Amino acid sequence: MKSLLIYLSLAATIQAAETPNIVFIVADDMGYADLGTQGAKGFKTPHLDQLAAEGTRFTHFYVAQAVCTASRAALMTGCYPNRIGMQGAYNHTSRDGIADEEWLLPEMLKERGYATAAVGKWHLGTRLKFNPTRHGFDEWLGIPYSNDNSKYHPSLAAEMPPLPLYDGEKIIEHDPDQALFTSRFTQRAVEFIERNAARPFFLYLPHVMPHVPIFASEKFKGRSELGLYGDVMEELDWSVGEVLGTLKRLKLEDRTVLIFISDNGPFLSYGEHAGSAKPLREGKLTTFEGGVRVPCLVRWPGHVPSARVCDEPFMGIDWLPTLTEIVGGKPSTRKIDGLSAKGLILGEKDARCPHEALFFYSGTALQAVRSGAWKLHFAHPYITVAAEPGRGGKPSNFGKLAPTSITQSGVEGIATRHGYRIEQLELSLFDLASDPGETKNVAAEHPDVVQRLSALAEAARQDLGDSLQSIKGNGLRSPGIDTSN
DSSP states (O other): OHHHHHHHHHHHHHHHHHSOEEEEEEESSOOTTOSGGGTOOSSOOHHHHHHHHHSEEETTEEOSSSSHHHHHHHHHHSSOGGGGTOOSOOOTTOOEEOOTTSOOHHHHHHHTTOEEEEEEEOOSBSSGGGSGGGTTOSEEEEESSOTTSSTTOTTTGGGOOOOEEEETTEEEEESOOGGGHHHHHHHHHHHHHHHTTTSOEEEEEEOOTTSSSOOOOTTTTTOSSSOHHHHHHHHHHHHHHHHHHHHHHTTOGGGEEEEEEESSOOOGGGGGGSOOOTTSSOOTTSSSHHHHBOOEEEEOTTTSOTTEEEOOOEEGGGHHHHHHHHHTOOOOSSOOOOOOOHHHHTTOTTOOOSOSOEEEEETTEEEEEEETTEEEEOSEEEEEEOSSOOOTTOOTTTTSOOOOOTTOOHHHHHHHHTTEEEEEEOSEEEETTTOTTOOOOOTTTOHHHHHHHHHHHHHHHHHHOBGGGTBOOSSOOOOEEOOOO
């Protein structure tokens, strides 16, 4: 009997290691420098700092595009967003969404016996056929698109319908109190963990904050030295602490992979209501480092090294294959762009970036490529804050914005609506090892590097397309489309 008990205990330990719980927390528009361990000023992030101390902080993690829908589509499918036709950011008028044929992270995990829940902002399609519960999640509490797509939009409020809050496939509220989003989502997340403590679970917690408009609950208002943005960040940090505390209380810490990232860089046009990407250049909606390089923390006691800082790059497209390998799941049968970064995550000796190159698109335009420490920008337009940053929840240049419609698509349309100006960048090569702020163009000094990275980019263009050069790409797939009224 004693031998049988030992065997069963060993078998349970092996199974727990092979099918760890996964908690994936995503902040919305949080800047690279909005962690205490990465230079945050005016507010404190003790629980995120604890996460960094007990796990690994990846300082060169990239999102696939610096905008909400595209970033999340890459995370869920392992594909560059333009491959699956999901660049940009959906709103209440959007008929597109995630295609049924795509193999999503929750679908892979559900097949492995995981309980799955999404709590927060979805942003992969607003119609019923694109609901999270139709794409691998057992349950969902949250909103279908960004919280500024509401009566709080600074310049388009009159065009906005009431913001819906869903529980599963039912709208339970219109225009909910946004000051309660973080606490409500945290409560639901904790309840989900408690209900599924005896089986493998996947909790996807894509918070609404700190995307504008920003709100903090009464408990956190006025707590930080930075004002409302700092209050919001301290409440998000509290939320992480609640999740960590729940895992500890239920003795699930060693059996849980906890990942924390942001979906893209800060919305700089909103000034005091936006975060910081320093010392990186620019922010959200750009392919500069401040737009695409974001905080990334991973904790899995006994597997992921603690108090480690890793500067090897990898990207949001790599989460699906990485977690598939970790849990022994079924790989996608469709072509994906991500590669497993398991060795990198687990701190294996000599593990390196799994890609020869990473490609940075803005919509369908290939704007930059990184290989090693080198990053080459092709000549392209980019956005930057117009005049002074915004104040009080209004974007830069508010009151002087050109008339636009919410249906105007593309980064330039978003930029116009949010007070940016558009400038032009020449062909530029940056050495990120010595110049993370992308300030010194060294293309003339390194023509061989320019040539090598340009060749890598040309192969990507043939597969993924490039609207800058009017190349469609032969590996593109269509998003899902809902043609019903």
